[in-house]
Amino acid sequence: MAISARATQAKGAVDVVTTFLARIRALADDPDALDLTFGNPHEMALPGFTAALRAHVEPRSADWFGYKASERPAQEAVAAGLSAELGLPFEPEDIAMTQGAFGAISLALALLTDAADEVVIPVPGWFCYEPMLHAVNLVPVRAPLEPVSFDLDVDAIARAITRRTRIVIVNSPANPTGRVYSKQEWESLAAVLEEASRTHGRRIWLISDEPYRRVLFDDVEFASPAASYPWTVIDYSYGKVLLAPGQRLGYLALSPLIPTHEREELRDALMPLGLAIGWGFPDAVMQYSVPEFETLTIDLAELTRKRDRLYAALTDAGFEITRPEGTFYLWGRAPGGDAIAFCDALAERGVYVMPGTLFDQPQHFRISLTATMEMIEAALPHLVEVATASRGAAA
Ligand SMILES: Cc1ncc(COP(=O)(O)O)c(C=O)c1O
Known part of the structure; x- marks a missing residue:
């Protein structure tokens, strides 16, 4: 073969x-x-989406289209937006610009896992988690959501965790169910992850997959698990809120609540690992447009x-x-x-x-x-x- x-x-x-x-x-x-x-x-x-691209496509310097890692103005715009939205003090250095949420998840996996680690994923959940995990030698472990309501089933996640578990992926607002999980659900999950990390002597990380964070109905309040569990990284995509998923843009954000020495280690690895996964940074014009994109929504x-x-x-x-x-x-x-x-x-x-x-x-x-x-x-x-x-x- x-x-x-x-x-x-x-x-x-x-x-x-x-x-x-x-x-x-x-x-x-x-x-x-x-x-x-x-x-x-x-x-x-x-129209604002196209206008931003048009405004930034004309080169303003010789290196306008040179190699771009995470551009500082993009990181600053993301950190400011995230801090205002989630009420946590995100720092620009802790933001890695990526090719959508896909790219941000790949970066998180590269940063946090070793071969054959287990990653707990929700069922029903987005159909790309499993192939992405297999592609990098990780083992998907399914944890069912509550039947009928599709609430988070924290006990099912607890049962899915073993000593090989390195990451739990959660997704709210959730594809495909449209459910948005509450602060109380995140607090219960945090207690389970804290306990399991202690039992197995190995820190379990949370990937909070939040590409639909700004696509909310009525006055539904969004809560990120990052506020409840310090060892959380957030992945995001502009593809949903701007409904332009073919123009790849997103980010991975390290929670400011991650203990300082661990956060610094991860921060130092963001650029090298962005390179290592195949120059996972977004195209230059997409990065220049982030400040405008931060103000737009469908x-x-x-x-x-x-x-x-x-x-x-x-x-x-x-x-x-x-x-x-x-x-x-x-x-x-x-x-x-x-x-x-x-x-x-x-x-x-x-x-x-x-x-x-x-x-x-x-x-x-x-x-x-x-x-x-x-x-x-x-x-x-x-x-x-x-x-x-x-x-x-x-x-
Ligand atoms: C739950 C979930 N996570 C991540 C992604 C990936 O988003 P993007 O293609 O914008 O990177 C999607 C896209 O459908 C999704 O539904």
């Missing part, structure tokens, strides 16, 4: 995504398709209208939907109980939603609210009709 064992495992963990992509291949050829699958834009980019009022319209119409039609508190996803149980059958029946009508099989939940489905309101209105009658037929077939 040409590819390595870990490459085989990583590829195997992405199979569920590639299989899904193969199933929805028809999408590309059908201009009338209603694509409610991935969190991709369906409208033109924010239209959250319109996103809320789409959430409210779909949630009300689907619950009225008998669907069981988890009301999203954040993210741009809507998560529900597939009528009839078979997500693939439900999604395939919709696809036959040109409506594409994501089966929960991508998240290890074969009875659920996910709808992306990044579709336009027109697309949502057009898809609704199909969702309701297919639901009625699916329930009939299952009865």
